[in-house]
Amino acid sequence: xxxxxxxxxxxxxxxxxxxxxxxxxxxxxxxxxxxxxxxxxxxxxxxxxxxxxxxxxxxxxxxxxxxxxxxxxxxxxxxxxxxxxxxxxxxxxxxxxxxxxxxxxxxxxxxxxxxxxxxxxxxxxxxxxxxxxxxxxxxxxxxxxxxxxxxxxxxxxxxxxxxxxxxxxxxxxxxxxxxxxxxxxxxxxxxxxxxxxxxxxxxxxxxxxxxxxxxxxxxxxxxxxxxxxxxxxxxxxxxxxxxxxxxxxxxxxxxxxxxxxxxxxxxxxxxxxxxxxxxxxxxxxxxxxxxxxxxxxxxxxxxxxxxxxxxxxxxxxxxxxxxxxxxxx
Numbered sequence: 001x002x003x004x005x006x007x008x009x010x011x012x013x014x015x016x017x018x019x020x021x022x023x024x025x026x027x028x029x030x031x032x033x034x035x036x037x038x039x040x041x042x043x044x045x046x047x048x049x050x051x052x053x054x055x056x057x058x059x060x061x062x063x064x065x066x067x068x069x070x071x072x073x074x075x076x077x078x079x080x081x082x083x084x085x086x087x088x089x090x091x092x093x094x095x096x097x098x099x100x101x102x103x104x105x106x107x108x109x110x111x112x113x114x115x116x117x118x119x120x121x122x123x124x125x126x127x128x129x130x131x132x133x134x135x136x137x138x139x140x141x142x143x144x145x146x147x148x149x150x151x152x153x154x155x156x157x158x159x160x161x162x163x164x165x166x167x168x169x170x171x172x173x174x175x176x177x178x179x180x181x182x183x184x185x186x187x188x189x190x191x192x193x194x195x196x197x198x199x200x201x202x203x204x205x206x207x208x209x210x211x212x213x214x215x216x217x218x219x220x221x222x223x224x225x226x227x228x229x230x231x232x233x234x235x236x237x238x239x240x241x242x243x244x245x246x247x248x249x250x251x252x253x254x255x256x257x258x259x260x261x262x263x264x265x266x267x268x269x270x271x272x273x274x275x276x277x278x279x280x281x282x283x284x285x286x287x288x289x290x291x292x293x294x295x296x297x298x299x300x301x302x303x304x305x306x307x308x309x310x311x312x313x314x315x316x317x318x319x320x321x322x323x324x325x326x327x328x329x
Contacts, residue, residue, distance in 0.1 A: 018177040020100045021196075025093045025186040026281065037094035043293050044087040050296035051076035057309035064309055067145040068134070071127045072299065072306075074154050078123065079292040082116040085109055086187045086288050093186065100180070106188040111169045113187065117264070118215045119161030124257050125219030125226075126153045131250040132226040136233045164215050171204045186281060187288070191268075212268065223257055252299045259294065263287040 026036060058064045058073045089109065093099045101109070134141050172193055181196030190208060194201050230250060237243045263286040300307050 019103050020180050021106050022180055022182045023093060023099045023101055023186055024182055024184050025099055033094045037091055041091055043289055044083055047083050047293045048080055051080045053310055054296050057313045060313055061309040067130050067150045070150050075123055078116055078119055083292050085112045090186045107169055107173050110188040111165045114165035114168050115161045118164045119157050121215055121219045122157040122160050125222040126157060127253050128223040128226040131253060132230055135230055135246055164211050171207050175201055252303055255298050256295050259291050263291060
């Protein structure tokens with residue numbers, strides 16, 4: 001009985017000594033790896049630059065100190081960190097043979113990724129509500145969407161994201177993993193982590209399902225209800241020009257919502273076994289790399305005020321730099 005008990009204790013201990021995970025990432029030939037590295041690096045840097053310019057434009061232009069652009073600046077700030085949680089590690093793995101990530105590093109990446117993605121779900125719903133009030137109750141809009149309420153809503157988005165991520169991470173970190181598990185993904189997400197767990201994770205799935213209802217389903221209902229009411233109100237506007245003007249004010253946000261919700265829901269509506277296939281990584285690239293890159297472009301193309309503020313910010317900086325050079329000479 002003694003050796004059997006010792007063996008069982010060692011087996012239990014083996015579950016708790018996982019110090020690293022192995023991210024399989026995108027298996028490809030070295031030449032293709034280098035190409036992917038170049039493409040993703042350029043996309044990452046452009047995403048940071050685009051969102052930084054939007055934040056600077058909104059902060060420096062007094063005409064953009066409105067609730068709509070206040071939330072847009074939060075969205076840009078969020079997406080700068082959102083891509084930074086994933087892209088640097090992915091870029092390093094393209095050039096390195098060692099694709100391992102420490103247990104603590106994986107949990108940290110998972111925590112911040114969940115924080116940002118959950119915050120974005122709720123923030124997009126808040127932005128939809130803001131558009132609803134602006135178009136359906138234009139006279140009461142300044143009274144309803146005060147600076148205090150906007151600040152409270154923004155803080156609420158971040159708080160909900162942080163708390164949701166904390167709860168998920170606590171349950172994920174307590175799971176047992178065998179040896180050095182191979183995660184068939186390019187970052188630490190919940191379904192790939194569940195796939196390499198060595199114990200029953202039905203409780204974790206139940207918690208994840210409940211939190212998904214709160215963080216994904218509820219904001220989605222708010223978005224759908226807001227835009228359903230918006231479209232009904234817009235269609236009642238008598239003039240075609242009035243309808244076009246009203247719709248243009250929410251077209252950018254609607255496009256961003258469709259892009260983000262469609263790609264993430266496609267991924268997280270699938271069972272966890274989908275992460276055993278490489279095709280699901282391609283879908284994940286859409287909402288972790290492509291969507292954050294496209295969002296600033298969509299807002300700039302569809303929004304004249306942001307476009308004008310960006311041009312003013314860029315040209316002012318150029319003029320200031322030229323002035324400093326002339327002064328120094």
